[in-house]
């Protein structure tokens with residue numbers, strides 16, 4: 001396997017690159033990071049008449065938002081009973097409901113979303129007991145969950161979950177913004193973030209407020225967050241269309257360390273096994289590696305039962321929170337906001353957190369954030 005390959009299965013459409021920023025500018029809010037989080041923040045801000053400059057070190061969707069598993073999952077990254085253990089029933093259930101509302105919005109407005117439900121399959125008896133605990137906790141809190149038994153194995157089913165095409169989604173959002181006159185720039189890395197100013201690509205952006213909507217590499221840009229977040233690589237692969245396998249829903253397996261879904265063309269997109277090689281996966285590197293790829297492939301062959309050739313292998317960076325099960329959503333200094341560290345599950349939670357930050361900036365109130373912060 002080449003160690004320079006980073007070939008994302010979603011990367012199938014030509015994307016006319018946006019310009020990079022080469023001149024000093026001013027705006028109300030500078031948003032750093034044009035993944036789904038940053039774009040949701042921008043969308044909220046411009047809808048409320050705020051003048052925004054958005055920048056990305058690479059390309060729109062070039063981070064995790066355009067290279068993830070495409071799972072749309074209710075709840076924060078921790079399973080509901082684990083979230084309850086850390087936060088209590090009240091807060092964990094409120095957060096779960098917020099994600100359900102965001103999924104309902106997606107179902108209403110996003111044609112790329114397929115609300116198939118998702119399943120968590122137990123790898124052994126201990127994990128089945130954990131599925132039972134999760135089921136009972138969710139039922140107690142009035143959250144939808146069902147028993148599941150099928151070709152994939154035994155476990156539980158979450159009817160509101162689903163899948164979408166993550167890269168296409170962010171690029172459509174960005175294209176609509178750009179065409180609508182919003183100032184967004186690619187290949188414009190931020191080097192310095194301070195109240196009222198961002199230094200990026202040799203230019204200075206003066207602004208009242210900064211939103212750092214960077215998930216992976218957050219502590220690289222903001223070293224003061226080193227004790228709260230830690231970046232890791234997550235890896236995936238995809239196969240050629242496999243007519244021997246039929247999967248109707250995305251699958252979480254081995255406590256979610258392994259995950260896969262079958263794409264509309266029959267290909268299987270699969271990720272995981274980070275826990276088996278954890279020490280090597282921490283850090284800012286994103287290229288796929290042989291040990292993790294071999295582990296994913298072994299699960300593909302033995303557990304999923306697909307023998308189809310591998311067509312794509314890739315990795316991307318995400319940040320984990322080291323001191324809370326929730327993401328980091330905070331104003332870390334006057335006028336500098338951060339949203340990130342979604343613990344590997346950011347498609348829904350990232351959109352919520354980014355919009356919450358944007359709303360706090362527009363309204364001056366943080367009441368709506370109270371369940372998200374310690």
Ligand SMILES: Cc1cc2nc3c(=O)[nH]c(=O)nc-3n(C[C@H](O)[C@H](O)[C@H](O)COP(=O)(O)OP(=O)(O)OC[C@H]3O[C@@H](n4cnc5c(N)ncnc54)[C@H](O)[C@@H]3O)c2cc1C
Pocket residue numbers: 032033034035036037038055056057058059060061062063064065066067068069070071072073188189190191213214215216217221233234235236271315316317318339340342343344345346347348350
């Ligand atoms: C392999 C993989 C599978 C995953 N699967 C799922 C899944 O199925 N479901 C789910 O919910 N979540 C999943 N996740 C997590 C999810 O993708 C992320 O949490 C989410 O996409 C984060 O979005 P974001 O916009 O905050 O960050 P990103 O998409 O990473 O965007 C951040 C952007 O910031 C830019 N940037 C970084 N530093 C700078 C800088 N200094 N200056 C300017 N720009 C900068 C980057 O270039 C990047 O484009 C997965 C992640 C990975 C890697």
